[in-house]
Amino acid sequence: MDAQEKFENFIRKKGLKNTSERKRVIEAVKSLKGHFDTEKLYSAVKRLNKNVSRASVYRTVPLLAAAGVVHESMHKDGRTMYEYSSDYHHHDHMLCIKCGRIIEFEESGIEGLQEKVCRKHRFKMTGHGLVIKGICDKCV
Amino acid sequence: MDAQEKFENFIRKKGLKNTSERKRVIEAVKSLKGHFDTEKLYSAVKRLNKNVSRASVYRTVPLLAAAGVVHESMHKDGRTMYEYSSDYHHHDHMLCIKCGRIIEFEESGIEGLQEKVCRKHRFKMTGHGLVIKGICDKCV
DNA sequence: TCGTTAATTGAGATTGAGTATCAATATTAC
DNA sequence: GTAATATTGATACTCAATCTCAATTAACGA
Numbered sequence: 001m002d003a004q005e006k007f008e009n010f011i012r013k014k015g016l017k018n019t020s021e022r023k024r025v026i027e028a029v030k031s032l033k034g035h036f037d038t039e040k041l042y043s044a045v046k047r048l049n050k051n052v053s054r055a056s057v058y059r060t061v062p063l064l065a066a067a068g069v070v071h072e073s074m075h076k077d078g079r080t081m082y083e084y085s086s087d088y089h090h091h092d093h094m095l096c097i098k099c100g101r102i103i104e105f106e107e108s109g110i111e112g113l114q115e116k117v118c119r120k121h122r123f124k125m126t127g128h129g130l131v132i133k134g135i136c137d138k139c140v
Numbered sequence: 141m142d143a144q145e146k147f148e149n150f151i152r153k154k155g156l157k158n159t160s161e162r163k164r165v166i167e168a169v170k171s172l173k174g175h176f177d178t179e180k181l182y183s184a185v186k187r188l189n190k191n192v193s194r195a196s197v198y199r200t201v202p203l204l205a206a207a208g209v210v211h212e213s214m215h216k217d218g219r220t221m222y223e224y225s226s227d228y229h230h231h232d233h234m235l236c237i238k239c240g241r242i243i244e245f246e247e248s249g250i251e252g253l254q255e256k257v258c259r260k261h262r263f264k265m266t267g268h269g270l271v272i273k274g275i276c277d278k279c280v
Numbered sequence: 281t282c283g284t285t286a287a288t289t290g291a292g293a294t295t296g297a298g299t300a301t302c303a304a305t306a307t308t309a310c
Numbered sequence: 311g312t313a314a315t316a317t318t319g320a321t322a323c324t325c326a327a328t329c330t331c332a333a334t335t336a337a338c339g340a
Contacts, residue, residue, distance in 0.1 A: 075218070078215070105257050107257050109253045110250050113253070114272060120245075121234065121243060123275070124274045124275040124280065126273055127273045131269055132267075133267045133268060137262035140264065
């Protein structure tokens with residue numbers, strides 16, 4: 001399903017409005033590769049001459065996350081980083097504390113153990129994120 | 141080893157100074173139970189009449205983390221949460237997005253798989269944090 | 281299509297956590 | 311004790327993020 005379509009379904013279900021500003025923010029999301037924070041998204045909006053206010057971009061991001069258009073990926077320097085869901089297949093992150101590089105990895109065993117823990121605590125998981133901090137091979 | 145002693149060793153190794161302000165911040169850390177952010181620590185300092193400036197408390201926290209006196213625990217609402225290391229035995233967290241409750245859990249299998257991933261990427265882990273977001277059993 | 285209703289927008293003010301400045305002070309090593 | 315230097319604190323500042331509120335616009339029923 002296309003991002004615009006996915007968002008439209010979400011908006012309709014919630015009784016909200018699918019404004020041109022929101023559509024333009026989604027276009028900007030599509031133009032970004034890899035991880036981004038809200039500020040970077042706002043820059044992308046401006047770069048594409050989409051003319052959406054800073055406030056609206058900030059207001060739109062949580063909606064995109066709730067709709068599944070973007071995926072809340074990790075925290076870096078106290079900021080939430082997102083990824084466009086179309087690019088997304090589940091993975092976790094290693095963050096190099098020296099150079100800031102982000103390395104993605106997949107480990108299906110970890111996923112399974114998480115589900116086990118949630119069942120045990122009767123916790124309904126909506127998302128999860130594992131960040132391993134340390135020194136990457138290029139910085140040793 | 142006591143927190144003050146542990147910090148003293150760290151300070152000496154780094155050629156820094158063990159000031160009375162830093163000692164007082166550690167006293168405040170000890171007075172806190174569970175997770176806290178820097179602002180909460182600063183409140184604790186004031187509550188105990190320790191009279192350390194806001195700036196110094198903020199400056200001290202990264203030192204405490206580097207010294208292992210506190211443990212960088214997780215991110216909540218974009219803020220870094222810490223735990224006093226004496227209370228600390230390794231665990232991860234579930235965060236209820238409705239009530240904000242933090243549930244701790246241990247799953248040694250996950251630890252092992254993390255180490256495996258790090259070896260594979262020649263990544264030297266210094267810390268890690270897993271947060272599972274969702275709805276807790278009291279909020280269903 | 282028109283009109284009503286309520287959500288949304290945008291510009292700018294505001295908040296608030298965290299950081300920088302810098303003169304005064306305290307700690308450490310000798 | 312003295313010199314060298316790290317640290318402190320009051321306050322100014324930064325900057326991401328939110329709030330305000332009048333003007334606008336989407337959604338929907340008639």
